[in-house]
Amino acid sequence: MAARPEAPAGRRNPAGLPRFLDLSAIRFPVGAIASIGHRLSGACLVLAMPWLPDMLARSLRSQDDYDVLLGTWRSPWMAPLEFLILWAFCYHVLAGLRHLLMDVGVGAGLRAARTSARIVLGLGFAVALVLLVARRLP
């Protein structure tokens, strides 16, 4: 993070630590963006989870329910939501894989970590886009 100006004395939290939340003055290196993206995509996926049991039930109940479910997800109106979930899933998996590799020491150096952060950010978006389009091809 960049050098930060002193927080005003009046804005301290109960623990007595200075509070500093001027986001425009905090630098976000690519690793920070990758990390926030991992959290954001994870939060999206957790928020989507309560709908899973219902979709599983409908996919297994009958041929008609199965067709309706898949048809709903092919509708153009669902495309933005579908893209959000696809991005969250693809990005979360790729960023998680990067994290696990770093755990065992692969690519944990700063230079390699910055490169892989860029790759994962780009690839997550690209794979989600390809899946969105590929699913809608006849």
Place this chain on the structure above:
Amino acid sequence: MRQFTGQRAWLVQRLSALLLLCATAALGAFLLIEGPPGYPAWRAFARHPAGSTLILAVTAALCLHGWVGARDVVLDYLHRPAWRLFVLAAIAGALGLVFLRVLVVLAATLANAP
């Protein structure tokens, strides 16, 4: 909830991540080679003991992984004890319900005539 904090949470997060990663790779490979399964094959898979066990294991891993991640995020951004307790309880309840409902759906699928 003690089992799901500290080093054990870290381990649960990694192990569930590995299982979900394998499941994603297997599902991805299947869809790439075979395409969408179609209703009869999908239902037959869910009725097979190995298939329903796999669906349940993935659901369990998903709920555990979601719990550890959501808990980390809540503890980082929510500082008032009452809010923490409320939000964490809501998340734990919601994820537990997801697992139970998947269990019920699978049981119903097995119980119904083919």
